[in-house]
Every structure is written in structure tokens, then in C-alpha cells.
Amino acid sequence: MPELRYQLTFEGTVAPEDEMGERMTISSVAAIPAALNPVLAQNGHSAYLNAVVETDEYGGFTETGEISFGAGTIRYVTRGEGFIEDTDEDDIQQGCVIRRVEGGSGIFENATGYIVSTFTVSTNAIIRDSQSAVIFTM
Structure with a gap:
């Protein structure tokens, strides 16, 4: 079972899907550096993240998504x-989430693993998401 690792920074936007901001979408992109595993960079030089986030009243959230x-x-x-949560900067929030890989397509069809994400979101809805991943492919 090949093991793939990456560390990437995705940048993009967060958009509310409802008036209360309890459901949001994230669209972001990360440049794939030349030194990253060439298997991940096949046929492209960028990775794309699209996700749906559902928040609760206590600052918690769940997320489902795809990274292409x-x-x-x-x-x-x-x-x-x-x-x-809030930071000392008035216009920036910070957060953290662990994402569990549940398969996919191409080389990730039966993949498993985890992606750890630490991120910031600004008041103008810009997200910067630093990811570190260990993924096993079949």
C-alpha cells in the first residue's frame, strides 16, 4: 500500500449558503510545488478543494469535501x-480540523488516511488553509 504525504497551503473563499451562516461552501486552490511527490502532480500543477461546512452555535463545525x-x-x-475562534487580530479567525480520507477517484479510489488542517478566515471571507496529510492508496 503506497504512502503519499503532502504539505500544501490552499487559498480561496468561504461563502454562506444560508442567511444565518450555518452552512457555507469553501472553494480554494493550492499550487503543487515541483518537489512534491510527482504522483500528486500528474496532469496538473494545482490542487483544488471544494467543501461544505456546517457550523454549530459553539464555534464547532463539520465538513465534507473533495480535493482534486x-x-x-x-x-x-x-x-x-x-x-x-477569534484571534488578537480583529479581522481574522483561526481554526483547526482533522479530515478523514474516505476514498475518491483515480489513484485515491480506495484511499484512507488523514489530513490535518490549520486555517485562518478573514472578515472578507478569504481562507488560508495549511494542510499536512498522510494518505494510503491501494
């Missing part, structure tokens, strides 16, 4: 709940 690489797409869900 040139070699395939990873499907994931949160393991437990992520959280988001």
Missing part, C-alpha cells in the same frame, strides 16, 4: 468536530 489533484480526487469528512 491531477492523479485523482480525495473524498473526506471531518473526524469529530473542527473549531474556529
Whole structure:
């Protein structure tokens, strides 16, 4: 079972799907550096993340999403709940979430593993998501 690792920073936007901001979508992109595992960069130089986030009243959230690489797409869900909280900067919040890989397409068809995400979100809905992943493919 090959083991793939990556560390990437995704940047994009967060958009509410409802008036209360309890359901949001995330769309972001990360440049794939030349030194990253060439399997992940097949047929492309960027990775794309699209997700749906559902928040609770206590600052917690769950997330489902996909990350598309040139070699395939990873499907994931949160393991437990992520959280988001205020920072000392008035216009920035920070958070953390663990994502459990639940397969995908291409080389990720039966993949398993985890992606740890630490991120910031600004008041103008810009997200910066630093990810570290260990993924096993079949």
C-alpha cells in the first residue's frame, strides 16, 4: 500500500449558503510545488478543494469535501468536530480540523488516511488553509 504525504497551503473563499451562516461552501486552490511527490502532480500543477461546512452555535463545525489533484480526487469528512475562534487580530479567525480520507477517484479510489488542517478566515471571507496529510492508496 503506497504512502503519499503532502504539505500544501490552499487559498480561496468561504461563502454562506444560508442567511444565518450555518452552512457555507469553501472553494480554494493550492499550487503543487515541483518537489512534491510527482504522483500528486500528474496532469496538473494545482490542487483544488471544494467543501461544505456546517457550523454549530459553539464555534464547532463539520465538513465534507473533495480535493482534486491531477492523479485523482480525495473524498473526506471531518473526524469529530473542527473549531474556529477569534484571534488578537480583529479581522481574522483561526481554526483547526482533522479530515478523514474516505476514498475518491483515480489513484485515491480506495484511499484512507488523514489530513490535518490549520486555517485562518478573514472578515472578507478569504481562507488560508495549511494542510499536512498522510494518505494510503491501494
